[in-house]
Amino acid sequence: MDMKSVESKWQAKWEKSKQNYFNKKNIDKKLYVLEMFSYPSGAKLHVGHWYNYGPTDSYARFKKMQGYEVFQPMGFDAFGLPAENYAIKTGVHPKKSTEENIATMEQQLKNMGAMFDWSAEMITCNEDYYKWTQWLFLQLYKKGLAYRKEALVNWCPSCETVLANEQVIQGECERCNSVVLRKNMTQWFLKITDYAEELLDGLDTIDWPEKTKLMQKNWIGKSTGCEIYFECETGDTITVFTTRPDTVFGVNYVVLAPEHPLVEKLKAAHPENAEAIDAYVRYSAEANDIDRLSTAREKTGVFTGAYATHPLTGKQVPIYLADYVLYSYGTGAVMAVAAHDERDFAFATKYNLPITQVIQKRGGETVLPFCEDGILVNSGEFDGLSGEEARDAIAVHLTKIGKGGKKINYRLRDWSVSRQRYWGAPIPMIHCEKCGAVPVPEKDLPVRLPDDVEFRPSGRSPLAGHEGFMNCTCPTCGGKAQRDPDTLDTFVCSSWYYLRYPEANNSKAAFTKEVADKMLPVDVYVGGSEHACMHLLYARFITKALRDMGYVSFDEPFKRLVHQGIILGPDGNRMSKSRGNVVSPDKYIEEYGSDIFRMYLMFGFSYTEGGPWNDDGIKSISKFLDRIERLVVKAAETKATKADTAMNAAEKELDYVKNFAIKSIVRDVEAFSFNTSIARLMEYVNALQKYDAEVAEKNATFYNDCILDLIKMLAPFVPHFAEELWEMMGKRTSVHEEEYPALNEAALVKSEVEYAVQVNSKIKAKMMIAENLTAEEIQAQVSTHPEIAPLLEGKSVKKCIVVKGRLVNLIVG
């Protein structure tokens, strides 16, 4: 078959019939199947896109044949750094390169033959989309979930620009390899930490890979502990957070992060140490990511000269600064228990500080640092308690005396969304000298991204240099004001796009509650696991925030999540241009067509595992389809050679294989186990060939139905090929509008089943045994088997295990 012409023929028909468009009339049967939309950074689809979209489309097509009204849209996540970097390198405007890439990719996606509803397409860099991204930001601002604060950003001193975290590769700028510094800048943040607890709890309600849920759980990083107040000699209170209040009697010193606000006061109180303190603060501020990431980095610190009072013992403990304490976590201060914390131990050893043991190992010698749970010693009234008892008792005691209490901390940080970049949605805020930060009124959206901007790095946001953009009037006081020169992180664009698809063309609203509550959540979401702690977390947060603002009624955006694996280069490494192991789908599409390419992707790999690319498998799929074609061509000409009577043995066998395949495929496709589904199809084709070759007098009606069922079963996997065969069989409709073949359980019941017969757990024989026998009858029958009987002679059967339909195990002695 000439696959290329067959494919374009059917693609044209589908486009004309609009049969892949979602039909709102059937909304009560909706199934929202979504693949992560693509990022048009390269000009063409790569194998990864194909592997995500091809098999998932087969899933969607399969569900459609099962009677669901499938909604499967596609769009482009079109803002972002690669287009801008490309522009900086080549001078081509990001808008131009993005539009060209999208045009190419759209065509390639159409050539794939997926049942995307192109009427719902949207592109995040278009005004009619980013207008609503800006609207979303304003709603978050109104709700108090967007705020501005000074924060550290990645700064490339050579490019003179801020870098996103993803642009920092092992501490270096991805473009010029300069060592990235950290710099304080005022940034917009979204308050995702408000939802930390709910984001954690919600994980129990969704059908996601356990691995991904665990990654999110660790990322959110809940830890339960205690806050404890240490009175400082300056009269200030140093609050520390600890998960080990049971070790509080072992505190040897208190450590502040170098950025801690109290540092200035301590310096003033101890001018003799000011110089050393200043030097240390400077030292840690200059530490770059490479040093920071080094696991072997030695602990450093400096004594402030000041002391704090231990809340329970009243003892004076020295206050240190050390950058192994992070200002951004907990309270930015810790109590150091050298005997029971590895870091504190290392620090105390280095600076010759005392080490006080307060926990004893249960049964065994305590080797310091001892960081596990044990029995309390040297802890006054708490001596003898176990770790768990002591943590509770000490927390209760601290609360009673007003020196602290229980506290929960999360590692999750608020989401920084300001990007000092050009190719993104402008942040819809105005800065007025009189009124401060003022939101752009919704009626003035979108805040348009101007085209004529110098986007080459200059040390500030590209938009800041565009006077026409920057200068505006304050919506509150009418005075002169300036726009925010930053753009939104592209993850903001992708945090809500699934809400937009069902109403992609709504010009009055981002989406409506009425439609969203019916169409969402997304039933099955398929994409790479690399988004586990970014996009997938942000989207959950935004959904919950929108729910709290009353815009939707559901809690989670993606009910079920599936990650496809990664297709590696033929050498087993990740595909990369520098390795030269990139496999381009195009030449295979050219040679074999998209159906064969898709089926190979589904058959050659375990979907969630992926693996190295290999050319051999694709030829075998091509041959498989050739065999089917020959079978169907012949069947289309087959005339009845036998009266339409009851099935004979050969027909029963064929019917069995067919129904077995149906049953297996229904289960396996649901589990995204495409390779086994196709294996069952191959078995069915083998059985059809056998029947065709061996049975001279065919039951033509039966055989014809078998062939039609085969085509229906092929349809989700090779959609164009199946349409062509369907037409060959004289059909004038689309096979994709057919119902999936129904399972006939009765066909799977066999009168005799093969049992494996074991004696003392070793297989000795195989035997056909009637289906309806009791365990006793089976044992009796097995014992007469010529291979088995001699083995039982003179011995007694002590036990007989019968596994219905599978095996018999005789234990003899």
Added chain:
RNA sequence: GCCGAAGUGGUGGAAUGGCAGACGCGACGGACUCAAAAUCCGUUGGUAGCGAUACCGUGUGGGUUCAAGUCCCACCUUCGGCACCA
């Protein structure tokens, strides 16, 4: 360092605690052909044997069980995530 996943023939990969290797690829043998391609049929985990068959076999070592690739313990290797989170 911590957390997680995975290790199965020459190869891609299958196996609700119940016949390991489904279905393919490759290889070997055969049919068709002047020949080749294509197609069709057969064999194909290893070792020993003409053979029936026997023994061994799912990273390594233990264990639980009538029965373990699957469950438990320890270890090795690879991959992924986090990384001074108190």
